[in-house]
Amino acid sequence: MNASSSRPSEANDVGLPLAKDLMTGAEAIARFMFGDASETNKRRVYHAASELGLPTFRIGATLCARRTTILAWITKQEQQGSEA
Numbered sequence: 204m205n206a207s208s209s210r211p212s213e214a215n216d217v218g219l220p221l222a223k224d225l226m227t228g229a230e231a232i233a234r235f236m237f238g239d240a241s242e243t244n245k246r247r248v249y250h251a252a253s254e255l256g257l258p259t260f261r262i263g264a265t266l267c268a269r270r271t272t273i274l275a276w277i278t279k280q281e282q283q284g285s286e287a
Contacts, residue, residue: 224269232259232268 226232233244251257252266258276259268 219271224271225267226270227262227265227267229266232266232273235270236273 226235229245229248230240232248233240237244237247248257249266252259256276257268258272259266261267
């Protein structure tokens with residue numbers, strides 16, 4: 204930690220450590236977004252990532268995402284929906 208910040212250097216903008224923010228695999232992302240990691244929900248994750256702009260990235264072949272980034276994306280979708 205440096206003197207100008209009260210959060211650990213490995214934390215993101217909201218102070219969540221990377222290890223708790225990062226999700227690896229469609230199963231983890233589905234569990235976060237939909238409450239369970241059924242095959243249907245994992246497919247929903249892949250569809251949202253490829254067609255709807257769900258913010259994901261890959262480490263090798265593994266689909267990954269940050270909890271904070273997905274929450275921000277959902278908030279943006281909600282705001283755009285209320286403006287329509």
